[in-house]
Amino acid sequence: MRIGLAGVGRIGAFHAETLRGLDLVDELVVTDVVTDAARALADRLGVSFAASPTELLASDIDGLVVATATPGHAALLRQAVAAGLPTFCEKPLAATLAETIELAKLVDASSVPVQVGFQRRFDSGYGRVAAAVARGELGFVHTIRANTHDQAPPHATYIPTSGGLLRDCSVHDFDIIRFVTGREVASVYATGANKGAPFFSEAGDVDTAAAVLTLDDGTLATVTATRYNGAGHDVRLEVMGSEATLGVGFDNSLAVTSAEPGAGYPTGARHRSFMERFLPAYQAELKAFAEVVGGHRVSACTVGDALEAFRVSEACEVSRREGRVVRLDEIDTL
Ligand SMILES: NC(=O)c1ccc[n+]([C@@H]2O[C@H](COP(=O)([O-])OP(=O)(O)OC[C@H]3O[C@@H](n4cnc5c(N)ncnc54)[C@H](O)[C@@H]3O)[C@@H](O)[C@H]2O)c1
Known part of the structure; x- marks a missing residue:
């Protein structure tokens, strides 16, 4: 072909x-x-x-x-x-x-x-979590933590057309939360901050953001994103249930240094970019x-999946601008 x-x-x-x-x-x-x-x-x-x-x-x-x-x-x-x-x-x-x-x-x-x-839908770790949740191996899922932390910002000209951090980066977390749980997001609260280069605020964007999502079955999720994670490219997911917890991204490339005395983990080289982190998935x-x-x-x-993840990003952007909880039924759909 x-x-x-x-x-x-x-x-x-x-x-x-x-x-x-x-x-x-x-x-x-x-x-x-x-x-x-x-x-x-x-x-x-x-x-x-x-x-x-x-x-x-x-x-x-x-x-x-x-x-x-x-x-x-x-x-x-x-x-x-x-x-x-x-x-x-x-x-x-x-x-x-x-x-x-x-x-x-x-x-x-x-x-x-x-x-x-x-x-991420093609990444083996996320796939394993989705299968375990679907089989009920975690009991009932109550809490999810997801993060997309880039080591360094993209080129400045990328930002004004990127749609903003929540639509550009966190949208991956919103999609994968839908994918692993099979649930929809019901409401969001999001906020953001700028401590890095001025081109983010000049474009009306933030370089760091956090969101709290409530899913339609009551599961709570926190999602964080930053363009400035000097420790390395850090993308993780934790899904916590009444019986078990599963995590993605907790291998020896984990871009976190343990503060515990004598901890020898993680031992491997850290990822610098999404290309390294997700090569097999891409x-x-x-x-x-x-x-x-x-x-x-x-x-x-x-496109239906893309629209739903985008609607969550959109709700987060409205929440960030207006400083309030936004329900997904306030956001336009098909
Ligand atoms: N799935 C992921 O993990 C992931 C990661 C990075 C980027 N992206 C997405 O990929 C897209 C590109 O991102 P990037 O980081 O490569 O951006 P980039 O700015 O590095 O590259 C964009 C390229 O598109 C070209 N271009 C622009 N308009 C065009 C047009 N109408 N026809 C043909 N070429 C055109 C530009 O000349 C440039 O070479 C964005 O939509 C971004 O959201 C996805």
Whole structure:
């Protein structure tokens, strides 16, 4: 099969390496609005090149991977749906809730398979937690702790179009909390702070945030995010139940130093970025997408999932701005 990739920035160039190595992919064609960047990547990886997204879409591809900056997602997704092209779209589908709802409706009304880039769903640790919760091995789940702490901020130009920390980073936690519990979020309270570079507050964003979620079965969850975790890239989840507790991210790469005297844990090298932390999950999600394109499986992360996670982010942004608890039924939906 021929797969097209639009956007060769941080995540696009990284995805290109996985895509060209997949057994199901015979040819990878890359493009970017910065033509030279796409040409350079194509030369480096020995893959094909299209001079523009329009040329890419007209080039008889079997599936499209959208890894452009967020403002580029909607137009490409609309064109792909119109062309009946199975599409993998990086999160978020769009920068606003209104456009996310419109895209979800468009995709739902079509028969075009779309997979959204929540790679944690393909991570073995989160998968084990979801299976254990579903089998009742934890008893009743009462408390969840989730965090996405980046070691260092992305480039300053990324921030104004990122949608903000809660939509850009915590959205992964909101999605995975839905995934492991099978529950929906009922209400949120969120707040944020800025102690780092001024470009966050200049964009109306925060560099650190915390949210308390109440799920529809009464489970409580805390979610934290920061762009400044000097200790390393730290993504973890703890799910606590009446019978047992399971954690993800508690291996020897854990970016926490124990203050206990004599504690020898953790002993390994810490992750510096999401690419290192989730490499197997990113590889698995793109392999799954190729299988979706080939008609061998259905999307494991739909536009409906993306919309629900985005609605939680949106509720958190409203809560952060207005300083109050926000119920999810206040947030627009399909
Ligand atoms: N799933 C994840 O873990 C994860 C991680 C990082 C980024 N992302 C998402 O991936 C997307 C890209 O993030 P990034 O960090 O790679 O950003 P980036 O700024 O490094 O790269 C974006 C690239 O898209 C190109 N581009 C912009 N508009 C385009 C268009 N209309 N057509 C073609 N190319 C276009 C830019 O020239 C640039 O090369 C964002 O939506 C982000 O939310 C997801």
